[in-house]
Amino acid sequence: MSSIGKKKLILPLLLLLGFIIAGLGAYYYINYLLTTPITLEEIEVDDTAALKLNLIEQISKKNGITEWKLKASSATLLKDRNKAVLKDVNIIFYTKQNTQVHLTASSGELDTKTHDMTFSKNVIIRYQRYTLRSETLHYAKKPHIIRSDSRITVNDEDSVIKSDSMEILLGQDLIILKGHVEGQFSENSQNSNLL
Structure with a gap:
């Protein structure tokens, strides 16, 4: 395979690898947000x-x-x-x-x-x-x-x-x-x- 053919093949593979890494990062970040307990501050309750x-x-x-x-x-x-x-x-x-x-x-x-x-x-x-x-x-x-x-x-x-x-x-x-x-x-x- 020639060097031009290798360059054409490497660029799409790098883009695909970048999308996979970004997708995994987004998955783990969203999962972290959904599993982390939410703390509420300054809640006003009208006890009357x-x-x-x-x-x-x-x-x-x-x-x-x-x-x-x-x-x-x-x-x-x-x-x-x-x-x-x-x-x-x-x-x-x-x-x-x-x-x-x-x-x-x-x-x-x-x-x-x-x-x-x-x-x-x-x-x-x-x-x-x-x-x-x-x-x-x-x-x-x-x-x-x-x-x-x-x-x-x-x-x-x-x-x-x-x-x-x-x-x-x-x-x-x-x-x-x-x-x-x-x-x-x-x-x-x-x-x-x-x-």
Whole structure:
């Protein structure tokens, strides 16, 4: 065999030998990674939580009639407290006349026994043509009432009303403003449901 023929034969053999060595090296490295125990560092365990759920939906009915529909991005059920801590809450309450009251809040708490709720951070209610804003709101299931004990602002297209506290009587389609109430109204304002 000539020297040119040997060179042509040696080059493919060297490449083949290189691929074999690289393949064996990759096999042993991957095998090492798969058999080496993994150590986890800085794991945070919430020992107060019994269960954490993502993207929850819940519907509450009374005598076959829907009272509210709740959606949240997450819910953490707390041990020994009958509470669920909610994040990014979006809830629709239904009045006796089936009017929808939309509530959004950054966080909330649901009592898992009574279904009473407390909402906080960026609390906004849209009710008929009104937009209500407050730092905290409470919902009592048994009387079907939403209330705020903190300062509240009520806006519609033509007016702004502020009060020290408020109740929405869902069974009567009625908003009651309490405490120091002040407002700015235009001639077009139709605030007949506000007391």
